[in-house]
Amino acid sequence: MSSERPNKPKIAISACLLGAEVRYNAGHKNSRLCSEVLRDYFDFVPVCPEVAIGLGIPREPIRLVGDAHQPRAIGTVDAQLDVTQPLADYGHRMANELADICGYIFMQKSPSCGLERVKLYHPRGHVQDGGTRGIYARAFCDRHPDLPVEEDGRLNDPVLRENFLTRVFAYSAWQELLRNGLSRRSLTDFHARYKYQLMAHNPVQYKALGKLLGDMGTTDARELGPRYFSALMTALKQCATRGTHSNVLQHLSGYFKQSISREDKQEIQHVIGQYRQGIVPLVVPLTLLKHHLRHHPDPYIAQQVYLQPHPENLSLRNAI
Template identity: 40%
Template sequence: MKDRIRIGISACLLGENVRYDGQSALAKHLTGTLADYLEFRPVCPEVGCGMPVPREAVRLVGTPENPRLVGRQSGKDWTDTMRQWAEGTLDKLADERLCGFIFKAKSPSSGMERIKIYPEEGGQPVSYAGVGLFAGMFMDRFPLMPVEDDGRMHDIRLRSNFIERIFVEHRWNKLLDEGKTMKGLIDFHSRHKMLIRSHDVAGYRELGKLVADGKNLGIETLFDQYHARLAKALSLKPTIKKNVDVLMHILGYFKKMLTGDEKQECLEIIENYRNNLVPLIVPVTLMNHYVRKYDVAYLKEQYYLNPHPLELKLRNHA
């Protein structure tokens, strides 16, 4: 893929020996076929802020609302050093216009959720609701950006949703590169309609209304509001019920074209998908067949039918 999608990633997941014990945490499920479509921007907050390799392990101490990053044995406080480094690094990452970030699960600096918080005096964790210091600052700075961690990326539904979102974010950045125009936004929205609907029906309707009323908002406000609502919609995961709704909606475009047998075949396969007898790729492949056979121009443009490369096999198990 020539036009690779740029995402941030914890450096240890790429095989860099930057962990506290001098080892890596190579994530082969992220560096296989998926890597053919991505341009990774590796980040190790602990090494970045000056910690050596190998080093004393650190942990979060205090409360989930105000955690501090300290050495496990020495108690050395790295919080201010990490925050200062992170502020400068986040400025640089903003310039790189990332489309997403994959964090290292369970890391006190890079974990995105459920990080252990320890009491000041030591002992067992008092909370499992912490967020890694750098990860928290990143998500505060870029609240609309898709993020995941290497552990959650083993889950096919979470993996599929994240990858679908970074492809959409990549196309959004390309739209911005072409300039903010009503024509460009209308085209973007039109091509993403069914994909959005498969995530969030309410969001699909609200985004349509937003585009329709766009001339009354001003182009900057319109783009900001659209992107925020789009990110919220895509953060909701598709379900079998929502996909069936979209598939039936697509089928409606063929009602005057399909023969009786063809329509019955479509209905049977959609019903098999509804009953979890076949994966999503089966009805989608059939719909793509009829899009080509009957040359339905509107459906040819719908990203729902081709949201990401087939090689990723994300719909083979959904």
């Protein structure tokens, strides 16, 4: 029921978010969440693509100009400064070098690292609507479409933070499975452990993935595995809601219908109802269900990742 592992998962991160003074103005954007909280649970790999391609500290700022799908990274003072290709090349290089990471936290709004809504300018200087993605981030993410990625600012939202870290630990668990050897048995066992986690995030994909494995037939697990995992990560990217969480809690409570008293059943239903209405956070009904699980063990339920998809001390479910 614990997601803690002896080896901490690796997460790449924009170096400025860990306090490194690498920004264009020789400053940083230290994130207390990353540098003081998450650092205890992950091995961070700091990266600053602008410094890595040879831009100095301090340096002339760059901005994105032109087409949203193929912007150019141009100097804000010297229009002849064009670092588009070096940033893209470095993104491809790091995508190869950082093959063992389980997630990436990018600096928001950065012309190199921003994931979305980065300011995009017309050649004559006016800001375009919609924005775009940073050059380095685009090149890196194109090579790792299943990797959990997020911007630092969005991690201040407790739902998005819990979702991102759930995906990071799922990615780490899959890497561990691959290291131990992917087989038909290990694939079906992995899916069994993620059953209720999937149901909470995306009930439709939960059924589709179950059918995918059910129809596996003689298909080689090494062929099916990547398709399964890609679909899994897409499903987990959808944030669970109070409604879908409540549905999973109801399913879990059903395992105790023959083993607990009528009063205990009523208490469980009352607490799940309170959670659905937004009166209590998710940790409250989960704590009650875990209490009954300790007294009435069920091996199938005990293995469910949903009960503890990330280290308990992160307290992520206290805020959702």
